Amino acid sequence: MAKTVLNTSVSEQSLQSIQASKKASKRLDRIVSYILLVFMSILFLLPFIWLIGTSLKPEAEAISYPPSLIPKEVDWKNYAEVFELVPFLKFYQNTIIVTLTSVVGTVFSSALVGYGFARINGKGRNFWFMMLLATMMLPSQVTMIPVYLIFAKLGWINTFLPLIVPSFFGSAYFIFLLRQFFRTIPKELDEAAIIDGCGPFRIFWNIMLPLVVPSLLTVAILSFMGSWNDFFGPLIYLNDTSKFTLSLGIQTFKGQNTMLWGPMMAASTMVITPLVVLFFFAQKYFVQGIATSGLKG
Known part of the structure; x- marks a missing residue:
């Protein structure tokens, strides 16, 4: 024991x-x-x-060697010089116009096409969806010249239209993302709505869109960031300085033989601030939209 x-x-x-x-x-x-x-x-x-x-450094300290991480003397003059050297507010206005319009077009068109691929049965639906995904493997440089020639024929060069109109035709990645989310919603909702007399577009607008708000916000955030930071598009299609966006306007601080480091860094700080604020407040919805999109086939 x-x-x-x-x-x-x-x-x-x-x-x-x-x-x-x-x-x-x-x-x-x-x-x-x-x-x-x-x-x-x-x-x-x-x-x-x-x-x-x-x-925040004076120009002499900004170009000094060895460089210092923290400014020895805080100087806010660089932020004032940004508005004196270039039409920075105009750059901001142009960027806001292009970005917000592109976000609206991308979100609406991608949601509409994603809903069609997910909920509407049709002949060749899967084939056309695979063709859509195949476009993601095509580098933009391959289509750059043909697309430019099309916009030139339409007389859209040096306007915002080449930067805005393509967004209303959707994005392959965003269509895929939203399609996967739509496929997780029970089809009984569609059947009940059809019995009540709803058509496909009314089902999409009144029933489906409210259910996919997290994914729509995810698409909006990613689209906003992509359009806000876009440099290649404005570089190709915009010639007039008064129509420059922020990403292109920052390059005006770089002269042929000189570089204004202080003002350029101040301008860059003001450019990325909206993105940081947006992601800080919207990260909850961003993570939720990615996590709940699902991978249902």
């Missing part, structure tokens, strides 16, 4: 020792994970710190 009690006590002690060891191991793993996260966060933040720091 005493031997049984002793064995039981030893087993309990061994179990407690194992549990304590596991807890210590988990605690160590958590600490190492936090250290790595902090290190990687600092590593990714260094360019932003450098950007903001340089935007």
Whole structure:
């Protein structure tokens, strides 16, 4: 009896020792994970710190060697010079017009096409969907010259139309993303709506769109970021400085033999600020839209 009690006590002690060891191991793993996260966060933040720091340096300190991460003397003059050297507010206005219009066009057209591929049965539906996905493998440089010639024939060069109109024809990636989300919605909703007399577009507008708001916000955020940061499109189609967008307008700080580092960094800081604010407030919906899109075939 005493031997049984002793064995039981030893087993309990061994179990407690194992549990304590596991807890210590988990605690160590958590600490190492936090250290790595902090290190990687600092590593990714260094360019932003450098950007903001340089935007607050006098020009002499901005080009000094060895460079310093934190400005020795904070100078806000660079931000004022941005508006004196270039029509920065005009660049902002142009970018807002192009970006917001492109976002509206991309979200609506991608949702409409994605809904069609997901919910409407038709001959060759899967074939055309595969053809749509195949366009994602085609580099934009391949179609750049033919597309430019088309826009030139239409007289759209040096206007915002080449930057806006293509968004109303949808994006293959966004169509795929929304199609996958639409396919996760029970088809009984469509059947009930049809019994009530709803047509396909009314089902799409009144029933389906409210159910896919997270994915729509994800598409809107990604579309906003892509259009806001677009440099290649404005570079090809815009010639007049008064029509430049921000990404193209920043290049005006670069002269043939000089580079105004302070004002250019100040302008860059003001360019990325809306993106940082947008992602900070919308990251919840962004993650939710990606996580719930599903991969249903």
